[in-house]
Amino acid sequence: MHRLLRTVLLGLASLAGLVAHATPLINAAGRQALALNGRWHVIVDPYDNGYVNYRLQRFDASAKPNGGYFLDRKPATPAELIEYDFDTSASLNVPGDWNSQDDKLLYYESTVWYRRLFDFTPRSADARQFIHFGGANYEADVYLNGAKLGRHVGGFTPFEFEVTGKLRSAGNSLVVRVNNARRPEAVPTVNTDWWNYGGLTRDVMLLETPATCIRDFVLRLQPGAGRRVRGFVQLDGSAQPVKVEIPELKISVEAAADARGRANFEFELKGAQLWSPEQPRLYAVTLSSGADRLTEKVGFRTIETRGSDILLNGKPIFLRGISLHEENPLRGGRATTPADARQLLGWAQELGCNYVRLAHYPHNEHMARVADEMGILLWAEVPVYWTIHWDNPETYANAENQLTELVTRDRNRASIIIWSMANETPISPARTVFLKKLVAHTRALDPTRLISAAMERHSPPDDPRTSIVEDELAEVTDLVSFNQYIGWYVGMPDDCAQAKWIINYNKPVIISEFGADALQGFHGDRRARFTEEFQADLYRQTLAMLEKIPQLRGMTPWILCDFRSPRRHLPNIQDGWNRKGLIGENGTRKLAFAVLQEYYARKAAEYARP
Numbered sequence: 001m002h003r004l005l006r007t008v009l010l011g012l013a014s015l016a017g018l019v020a021h022a023t024p025l026i027n028a029a030g031r032q033a034l035a036l037n038g039r040w041h042v043i044v045d046p047y048d049n050g051y052v053n054y055r056l057q058r059f060d061a062s063a064k065p066n067g068g069y070f071l072d073r074k075p076a077t078p079a080e081l082i083e084y085d086f087d088t089s090a091s092l093n094v095p096g097d098w099n100s101q102d103d104k105l106l107y108y109e110s111t112v113w114y115r116r117l118f119d120f121t122p123r124s125a126d127a128r129q130f131i132h133f134g135g136a137n138y139e140a141d142v143y144l145n146g147a148k149l150g151r152h153v154g155g156f157t158p159f160e161f162e163v164t165g166k167l168r169s170a171g172n173s174l175v176v177r178v179n180n181a182r183r184p185e186a187v188p189t190v191n192t193d194w195w196n197y198g199g200l201t202r203d204v205m206l207l208e209t210p211a212t213c214i215r216d217f218v219l220r221l222q223p224g225a226g227r228r229v230r231g232f233v234q235l236d237g238s239a240q241p242v243k244v245e246i247p248e249l250k251i252s253v254e255a256a257a258d259a260r261g262r263a264n265f266e267f268e269l270k271g272a273q274l275w276s277p278e279q280p281r282l283y284a285v286t287l288s289s290g291a292d293r294l295t296e297k298v299g300f301r302t303i304e305t306r307g308s309d310i311l312l313n314g315k316p317i318f319l320r321g322i323s324l325h326e327e328n329p330l331r332g333g334r335a336t337t338p339a340d341a342r343q344l345l346g347w348a349q350e351l352g353c354n355y356v357r358l359a360h361y362p363h364n365e366h367m368a369r370v371a372d373e374m375g376i377l378l379w380a381e382v383p384v385y386w387t388i389h390w391d392n393p394e395t396y397a398n399a400e401n402q403l404t405e406l407v408t409r410d411r412n413r414a415s416i417i418i419w420s421m422a423n424e425t426p427i428s429p430a431r432t433v434f435l436k437k438l439v440a441h442t443r444a445l446d447p448t449r450l451i452s453a454a455m456e457r458h459s460p461p462d463d464p465r466t467s468i469v470e471d472e473l474a475e476v477t478d479l480v481s482f483n484q485y486i487g488w489y490v491g492m493p494d495d496c497a498q499a500k501w502i503i504n505y506n507k508p509v510i511i512s513e514f515g516a517d518a519l520q521g522f523h524g525d526r527r528a529r530f531t532e533e534f535q536a537d538l539y540r541q542t543l544a545m546l547e548k549i550p551q552l553r554g555m556t557p558w559i560l561c562d563f564r565s566p567r568r569h570l571p572n573i574q575d576g577w578n579r580k581g582l583i584g585e586n587g588t589r590k591l592a593f594a595v596l597q598e599y600y601a602r603k604a605a606e607y608a609r610p
């Protein structure tokens with residue numbers, strides 16, 4: 001887009017105070033000019049006193065706000081009345097949720113104001129700057145030096161604002177109002193089974209680029225197209241030539257950008273090793289255009305289905321998986337760093353996994369980058385969970401936007417093979433229309449990955465032993481995935497032996513969840529709920545039952561680690577934790593860990609045979 005037009009449009013958008021930049025810069029960490037992580041001063045503001053006046057009018061809706069904490073003011077004279085002061089207020093770590101940093105905020109669901117001061121010297125007169133947020137749960141209003149930059153809705157995806165020409169050399173005040181109130185029409189809605197961690201939960205960075213910069217790119221193999229890589233580089237600024245190089249493969253190709261700044265690429269990946277869990281080979285890919293240059297590590301592989309098989313690089317694979325929340329059970333709170341990702345994915349590998357389900361919302365960007373390095377396949381999903389408002393067009397727009405932000409951020413990650421639309425949504429015409437629309441949208445954004453959703457099973461009223469999976473949505477997804485809790489929410493583990501399955505789809509079947517609560521260290525009879533023996537027995541019996549499904553090609557039992565949930569009240573057992581982890585809150589493996597580990601060792605051997 002022409003620079004002037006873009007500036008005008010962005011200007012209008014920020015006047016409206018509504019939107020962040022449409023597509024955040026790809027690989028933000030690769031461009032970081034200044035880390036804005038660390039201690040931020042905070043004001044806990046349950047009544048939104050810094051946001052609205054006593055008539056509930058927003059301060060930032062007025063051209064000349066006469067109040068609002070985002071002004072970050074100090075009294076000019078002792079006579080002036082100002083009833084807040086960031087400098088002497090408490091502080092919290094960014095990235096980080098507030099709940100796990102201060103006991104008083106454990107259940108807090110409202111507004112916290114964050115403020116960070118910084119100095120900045122641009123690297124050249126025509127350089128551009130952007131403030132990039134990895135994520136803020138759930139909505140964020142962002143202000144620089146007292147003026148509103150914009151607003152972002154959705155707790156788990158990145159957003160960014162251009163601040164070129166708005167920075168001072170010293171004493172910039174960046175203020176963010178983060179509000180994590182649950183709302184019925186939001187995505188997710190008010191009811192979930194995970195902790196509603198609020199705050200600036202992900203990295204905050206000031207990015208700097210030349211006047212024309214690389215905003216986005218996609219480079220990937222197309223199933224069925226041999227070793228041909230296809231993709232594009234999207235510039236932001238003026239149209240100029242773009243070069244893609246992979247020095248290790250002696251690849252160097254150039255293309256002109258069209259009037260919209262898009263340069264299309266197609267080249268042969270000669271002599272390359274494909275990426276797989278066994279050999280997670282990544283290549284340094286350098287993109288350059290004018291003064292801008294960006295290096296990324298990219299793996300190349302294909303993923304497709306044929307009948308009930310999943311083919312990775314053309315070969316059948318069994319997805320030996322586990323589900324994961326973005327939580328560090330040892331430290332408490334959200335997992336935020338590459339080290340957190342390595343710990344969680346390392347535990348999954350110890351279990352024998354080649355695959356992980358990142359439940360139930362987009363995880364931070366480190367997760368897929370570390371999975372790329374470690375060789376772990378991923379299922380990534382958006383928080384379209386349980387009973388959201390299927391008929392509300394704004395709810396749909398919100399879900400679609402979160403999905404777009406996730407797919408755009410991560411579509412160069414070889415590890416991600418599945419985009420998941422939803423979890424356990426009750427079948428109705430409105431829900432199916434909503435989800436089919438999301439499927440079509442996702443296919444348009446990324447036609448090279450598999451699409452799924454965690455669906456459900458049901459039993460005919462007169463035949464509780466039979467489980468049927470029948471959902472119109474499965475006609476448009478690549479996989480038939482569903483959660484099932486026979487032996488925990490339905491009957492007892494011994495019921496698995498008699499279970500019959502009716503799944504009339506010639507597609508790969510993935511069990512997206514099964515499991516049972518067990519308190520680590522609590523032992524007893526295998527029929528006693530919450531004992532490690534019960535959970536281990538449920539795993540043994542469930543695995544034997546699932547083996548009878550002929551199209552079974554993978555699973556992600558629920559879940560790797562115990563995680564916090566406000567729905568879990570049983571004293572001395574749950575105490576605010578969902579206990580379905582194979583690893584307890586102190587890192588100790590439960591008995592079921594070894595059961596699944598043994599099964600995965602067998603599955604790996606079975607699929608390794610020629």
Ligand code: GCB
Nearest residue numbers: 193423424483513558578580
């Ligand atoms: C489910 C949900 C998951 C819950 C789990 C449970 O079906 O998808 O979010 O945590 O069951 O433990 O009940």
